[in-house]
Amino acid sequence: MAEDKKVDREKRKFFIRTLQGLGLAALGGSIWSGYVAEAKHDEVVLRPPGAVPEEEFVKKCIKCGMCVEACKNRENNPDETKQTATLRLAAPGDHRPREKGKYIYPKEVPVGTPYFVPREIPCYMCEDIPCVPPCPTGALDPDLVSSVKDGKKVLDINKARMGVAVVDMEHCIAYWGLQCDACYRACPLIDEAIKLELRRNPRTGRHAFLLPVVYPDVCTGCGLCELACVTEKPAIFVLPRHLALGRVGKHYIKGWEKQDEERIKGSQGIQKTITPRSEESPEDYLNTEDLLDE
């Protein structure tokens, strides 16, 4: 009898202990997950070339910093002391720009992940892309920055889509009619990613605007233009592509492009909405009595 009681008490103790553990785990877990859910996201962070989309990147990057080391120790690093480089690993609380309010600065880069701030140090678009192949996890994917040349896959930095440059027409002084082509000249893809467009200046009547225009389908988001911009806060700046670019619905087809036209094949056509009104032809419906009465 006494034995039984003892076993019972032991069982009960174990049961209660387990429940206590579960309770603590639930409490700790909710605080912990709340923190991580907050801390894993930054709207304006720019990632190295070849980075997979941000959601996926956070899952894949193991925070080893090998991309950062490769970027820092590449031979053509403009900083010969190799103290600084384009890429850096986010440390807790290191989110302080060199000059406050003078350029876009990410504030909550997930700790330990690589990023860059173009107005401080842009990506120089190294042809051999030293930062991508060392990545062990596939967070930086060489396939995203490769193209096929003579049947062989070669690294191609022009494929990088780190972000996209956006021009603020109000503060870009070229749009005032002043002559400035700093960004245009800085662009490694000059005349492809940024073109200068000529327009008559109606204010003077005899001068021309030479306006920088970015072509987002070519721009890599390297940020050399942002660094070169002469205004106090750059009038051309790089934003993550998901922030800066729109999206066209699937039902828009470029009929003049063969590849796009393919997409219609096998389609059932557009399902028209049928309402009592739309069943009649527009003329009939527009000439109905009650509409005229209104």
Place this chain on the structure above:
Amino acid sequence: MNENRNFLYKHRYLIARRIVQVSILLLYIAGNAYGWKILQGNLSSSRLFDVIPLADPYATLQLFAAGTILATDVIVGALIIFAFYSLIGGRAFCSWICPINMVTDFANWLRVKTGLHKDEWQLRISRKTRYWILGLSLILSFVVAAPAFEFISPISMLHRGLIFGMGFGFAAVVAVFLFDLFVTKNGWCGHLCPLGGFYSLVTKPSVIRVKHDADKCTLCMNCKNVCPEKQVLWMIGKESVFVSSGECINCARCIEVCNDDALNFGLRYKPNKEEKENA
């Protein structure tokens, strides 16, 4: 002279551990600062001699739990490290590699020196807590789709910080230090750290083990007093067996402190049948 030599001998493993810990750290730092190609990256994942990938198996597991498909490099690296500790080294990561070990050892040393180390001043925490945290971290990695422990790990913050810049990361390290100093003896490494918990779980089969010789033992209990995981030394004075628990970190403190040569490292090729656990 003799005394000097005796001191060195008494601390031979401690000295060796510190040398290993510091040189590995320095190699990583040189990898970043000077582009040395011996060890690049950090403890989360690295490359040895520019060819052999290495990766933290627990961090890799979290990435998996977060729901992603990983490149082969990191998987091979994680398997190499996993195989090394689970089959050969035991939980040696904790005492020979991990930089936090120096912090918590220092806290422990201060604790003993200042007399803070009194049983009644301890907050009692179960040593099983680390396994709860380990399990929780994997569930949370899945829920928030990000490696949950890697976001708060003081180990990576310290190690990464020393290589790439610390930021406020030192706050987490100070927290661990104060916790170990004032709250619980071996609080972080012996009770909470899920990485230590992970290695405890998987390193049971390892070959390098502390071996106890009960016939030589004089029951001074110096070893149990110095061991950061004293539950693993249940056999002291009772049975001549290997310390078989995965929780033993192979720090060799017990070996150094034993004046009767009753404890030594040995190689255990097959787990003894009659050994029992007393965790």
